[in-house]
Amino acid sequence: MVSVMNPIAAATPEPSRDGGAAAIELRDVQRRFVTPDGRALTALRSFNLTVRRGEFCAVVGPTGCGKSTTLTLIAGLATPTAGEVRIMGKPVTGIDPRVGFVFQQDAVFPWKTVIDNVVAGPLYRGKPRAAAYATARDWVKRVGLAGFENHYPHQLSGGMRKRVALAQTFINEPEILLMDEPFSALDVQTRVLMQDELLKLWSAHSASVVFVTHDLEEAIALADRVFVLTAGPATVKSVYDIDLPRPRVTAEIRYDPKFTEISKLIWNDLRDEVLVSYQRAQRGG
């Protein structure tokens, strides 16, 4: 039922049935920063991660370990210091149009109305206005914001703004969806609703997802596989297959005994890293 995989084995690309390469591959990636005061800081070291096509992967790890860094590398917003990042078998050289990104903070444009926010992607990509707006109206409806087309973000609740962000990303029909703790700023009830919303959208489009979170339960409820990272500099500590049946209802799956079992197992693994990271923060402070 729950299988723990060796991270190295997990990193080896498995030829998928249609013969294509894995959706996302990070091979032996290292990422170093130089802080403004001149200190070198390693965020990722010998980092290996493979996401199959159509797979929903969650990445959990202690706060500040470098989870978000992996996403910026895959998105092409940053380049690795060493190693290789590939999407759909090709090395990442810049921002790829097949990638969608949902941010932790509000990244919807505050000066655009809901509909103008959602239509931004297609318009940037040169789609004709009329067609773009028609699709956008459809997406606004699909995320349950019909009637709010002409509202500005500050007139919406946090959950509604997240819906705008989801529509804004999904309208581009990304094959690779990167999510950086997208629901962490929401209250618990809204978060559960948004998780279900996300699973619904994902199952209709079957993008390959990397979902970064510090919430282990969220990771298990959503993902096919969960990657546990070590305290920074981060590397993959272990990988867990979550074979809970789909479609899942995230609000209810938490009470499944199997869920609890998986949760305990992974937490045992994660706890050590969280402790290391916490003690380090204490010493630093």
Next chain:
Amino acid sequence: MTQAGIELQPRNAAPSEEEIAQAARRALQRRRVLVNVLRVGFLVVVLGGWELAARLGWIDPFFFAMPSTIAAQIWDWMVEGTSQGPLWVQVAVTMEETIIGFLIGAVLGIIAGLLLGRDRLLADVFSIYIKIANSVPRVVLGSIFIIALGLGMASKVALAVVMVFFVVFGNAFQGVREADRNLIANARILGASKRQLMSSVVIPSALSWILASLHVSFGFALVGAVVGEFLGSRQGLGLLIATAQGTFNAAGVFAAMIVLAVVALIAEGLISLLERHLVKWRPAALAEGAL
């Protein structure tokens, strides 16, 4: 328990929602009236005190004038015209210099701010010179402009431009620098080209900074124009002040000051209207606070 038992019976004593709302509205209304009455009262006390003090000889009306002589002076200018022509011509001349200077300065400031804000190298090279230029008291440049450009409109416009440029530039630059990195990353991933990034993210987010600077800098443009006229001109409100000063006419100085204040307030109102139109996406409380 019966159905009726758990229902709350409306009691006659408790006020309904509508009554509470009405009472709140009445209280708000009363407060507004109170504020306005106090405002007018304050003005009456200050002006009355001034008038009284001058008439009783506590202050010398020759130096400090009196509200009544100032009002008479403004009336005289409006009806009879000033020593240098009709009052409205003086206002028009000063406004023309101010507005032209303001527009040129603002446009140059915005362009320079956007350019330097987006380009690290340019910003690092020029920031030191802009800091130096900004620390020089720019009003002094008025003398240079009068020598170089003469007594006509050009010298005043030039001074107004210099006064406006640095304020607008500084804010536009800061606004571009402050543009949210997340928003920029989001737009790039959604597919924005460099130009689209500029027009749909960087400029809108710098806009509230720029508009805030326009409020301040219109006042600076007015100062530039008036000081320019003061230093040497044939027409305008600045010259009116200089003439009044030359003839020891304190009432004239105050009268010109009041005309200037009225003009500045009208301009300020127009800019606020423009701002409200341009940044209607902002939360109401914030937009109000900016006024």
